[in-house]
Amino acid sequence: MSPAQARQRFRGGARVPTAGWCRGWTQANLIAVPKSLRYDLLLFAHHNPRACPVLDVGEPGTWSTALFTGDLRTDLPGYRLYRDGAAVADLGEVVGEWREDLVPFLIGCSFTFERALLAAGVPVRHLEQGTNVPMYRTSVPCEAAGRLSGPLVVSMRPVPARLVRTAVQVSGRYPMVHGSPVHIGEPTVIGIRDLASPDFGDPVEVRDGEVPLFWACGVTPQAAIMASGVEYAIGHLPGHMAIMDVRDDDYRVP
Incomplete structure (x- = not known):
């Protein structure tokens, strides 16, 4: 299409x-x-x-x-x-x-680099499940500018541990569309208490042996609008x- x-x-x-x-x-x-x-x-x-x-x-x-x-x-x-x-x-x-x-x-x-992730053998769970990608407000503050300030928003994709390096390398080739993850692993480090309760989008299954990878998200300006x-x-x-x-x-x- x-x-x-x-x-x-x-x-x-x-x-x-x-x-x-x-x-x-x-x-x-x-x-x-x-x-x-x-x-x-x-x-x-x-x-x-x-x-x-x-x-x-x-x-x-x-x-x-x-x-x-x-x-x-x-x-x-x-x-x-x-x-x-x-x-x-x-x-x-x-x-x-x-x-x-x-x-x-x-x-x-x-979404721009998801096709490249799939081509490299990295699963994209929200595509598998036919749902929206999960997105979360974090405890990480953005750098303020003028009248705008607010928290970093991230999207999350669970990746098998053996493919984490591949996911980082593949997405890192797309720096103008968020690039590589900003955080890997334990979500509480960036203020996310429950992966099953995203602030935007839908939750996805995180399976045994998978690591949550978090990418900076373009919903961040909307979080700044609200904040x-x-x-x-x-x-x-x-x-x-x-x-x-x-x-x-x-x-x-x-």
């Missing part, structure tokens, strides 16, 4: 997590903030590049970018609306909510991504 075909399905009402969709095409996190906050968000991303790798930015009031030629208001399978730092609604489209001063940012997503009490913002529903017109391999380094 091409990105345009997927976007047409989402525009038509498909409401599903996008892991595994459009294999070979890059997916991205969306966060749209008032233009008065755009430089703060750019600086926040600069200070926290593992969590917030910026792939593209639109002009104020626009709903497409150079790398996403669809409609950012309708062509994702789910959106989350924020007012004064609180998530107030999950929506299927945001045409009526898209203000003229909103600046859309597309942030790298770890900072931002007056208005629109993000993707976590795990329900923007499928862009650029290939995964474009973000792979040798």
